[in-house]
Each structure stands twice: as C-alpha cells, then as structure tokens.
Amino acid sequence: MQPLVPADPDVLHPMPGQPRVVLLRPLVTSPLIEVGEFSYYDDPDDPTAFETRNVLYHYGPEKLVIGRFCALGTGVRFIMNGANHRMDGPSTFPFPTMGGSWAEHFDLLTDLPGRGDTVVGNDVWFGRGATVLPGVRIGHGAIIGAGSVVTSDVPDYGIVGGNPARLIRVRHSDEDVARLLAVAWWDWPVEHITRHVRTIMSGTVAELEAVAPAVGHP
Numbered sequence: 001m002q003p004l005v006p007a008d009p010d011v012l013h014p015m016p017g018q019p020r021v022v023l024l025r026p027l028v029t030s031p032l033i034e035v036g037e038f039s040y041y042d043d044p045d046d047p048t049a050f051e052t053r054n055v056l057y058h059y060g061p062e063k064l065v066i067g068r069f070c071a072l073g074t075g076v077r078f079i080m081n082g083a084n085h086r087m088d089g090p091s092t093f094p095f096p097t098m099g100g101s102w103a104e105h106f107d108l109l110t111d112l113p114g115r116g117d118t119v120v121g122n123d124v125w126f127g128r129g130a131t132v133l134p135g136v137r138i139g140h141g142a143i144i145g146a147g148s149v150v151t152s153d154v155p156d157y158g159i160v161g162g163n164p165a166r167l168i169r170v171r172h173s174d175e176d177v178a179r180l181l182a183v184a185w186w187d188w189p190v191e192h193i194t195r196h197v198r199t200i201m202s203g204t205v206a207e208l209e210a211v212a213p214a215v216g217h218p
C-alpha cells in the first residue's frame with residue numbers, strides 16, 4: 001500500500017500544467033492580507049497579480065482575512081475601505097489625494113468611518129466575478145454566486161447571489177450546521193484530512209463526525 005502524501009500547501013502552482021491556478025498563502029506578501037493553507041485563485045490571465053488586481057483600494061489599516069480551503073474563481077474582487085468617499089458634503093470628489101495644497105485636507109478622508117476587516121471563513125467557494133464590499137464577514141462553508149455583489153454578512157453554509165447578494169438558502173439544517181462547525185474539519189491535521197478526503201467531500205455529517213480525530217490526537 002502506497003503511503004498517503006498530503007498536498008503541499010507551500011507550492012505556488014498546485015495543479016501541474018495549469019499556471020492559471022495559484023495557492024494564495026505562498027503568494028501574498030502584504031501584511032494586511034492573511035490567507036489560510038490551500039485557498040486558491042484561478043485566473044487565465046495573471047493569477048500572481050492577485051494582491052494588486054483583486055484586492056482594491058487597500059491602503060490600511062483594515063485587513064483581508066481568508067480562511068483555509070477556499071476556492072476563488074476568476075475575477076473575484078475585494079473592495080477595501082480605501083474606496084470610501086465622503087457623502088456628507090456638496091461633493092464626493094477626494095481632493096486631498098490629488099496633491100498640492102489639497103493634501104493639507106487629508107483629515108477629511110482619514111476620519112471617514114471604517115467598516116473594519118473583511119473576513120472570509122474556511123471552505124468558502126466564490127463564483128466567477130463576485131465582488132465583496134468592505135467589512136463583510138462570510139461564514140464557513142458559504143457559496144458566493146457568480147457575479148454577486150456581497151454588501152452584507154453571509155451566514156455559515158449560506159448560498160448567496162445577485163446584486164446586492166441575497167440569501168438563497170442554507171446548505172444544511174441548523175442542527176447540521178452546528179455539527180459541521182463543531183467538527184471543523186478544516187482544522188484537522190493535514191495527514192488526517194488526507195486519510196479522509198472522500199468523507200469530507202461526499203460523506204454525511206454523521207460520517208464526518210465518525211472520522212474526526214480524537215482530541216489531542218492526529
């Protein structure tokens with residue numbers, strides 16, 4: 001019997017012959033972006049430009065946090081707080097960013113209320129072209145429909161779609177969602193995940209619970 005070998009979370013291109021797919025954790029360099037192991041982005045043009053092409057207006061200090069085992073389709077974009085403009089005066093134009101003496105009024109931008117970090121849970125699937133607005137929190141196991149504009153929080157295992165994105169349904173019953181969150185397979189040791197890939201992908205909640213590692217053991 002061949003030994004079980006986990007996938008390598010540190011390789012940039014995990015799929016042989018498919019440079020369009022990158023693992024994000026070994027790619028990102030910004031201290032404002034945190035990505036868990038095995039989360040990937042797929043883009044036929046330049047997936048390695050994810051930080052500049054897909055995370056927009058990210059001037060800080062808020063963070064983008066993406067969990068483990070997330071799948072991001074082509075063109076998924078995260079709009080960060082730097083995109084905000086003042087709306088309480090006669091004009092929305094960001095004069096201070098243009099330089100000159102206008103820069104003396106930068107406080108008019110820096111005192112805008114921030115919406116906080118954008119946080120994506122584990123095992124989230126983003127369809128092509130989805131857009132996530134600042135400060136949104138997306139729960140574990142959620143599915144974001146292609147082309148969706150996510151303006152508000154998404155519950156664990158929720159499926160959302162549209163502009164603005166609306167909750168279509170939840171993938172499991174409340175009881176099963178609670179059980180899935182308790183088993184938290186994405187936190188298992190990668191060797192244990194490797195032994196139980198088929199159950200994680202196609203088993204029942206009860207079957208997943210049955211193969212969960214004992215506390216304190218791999």
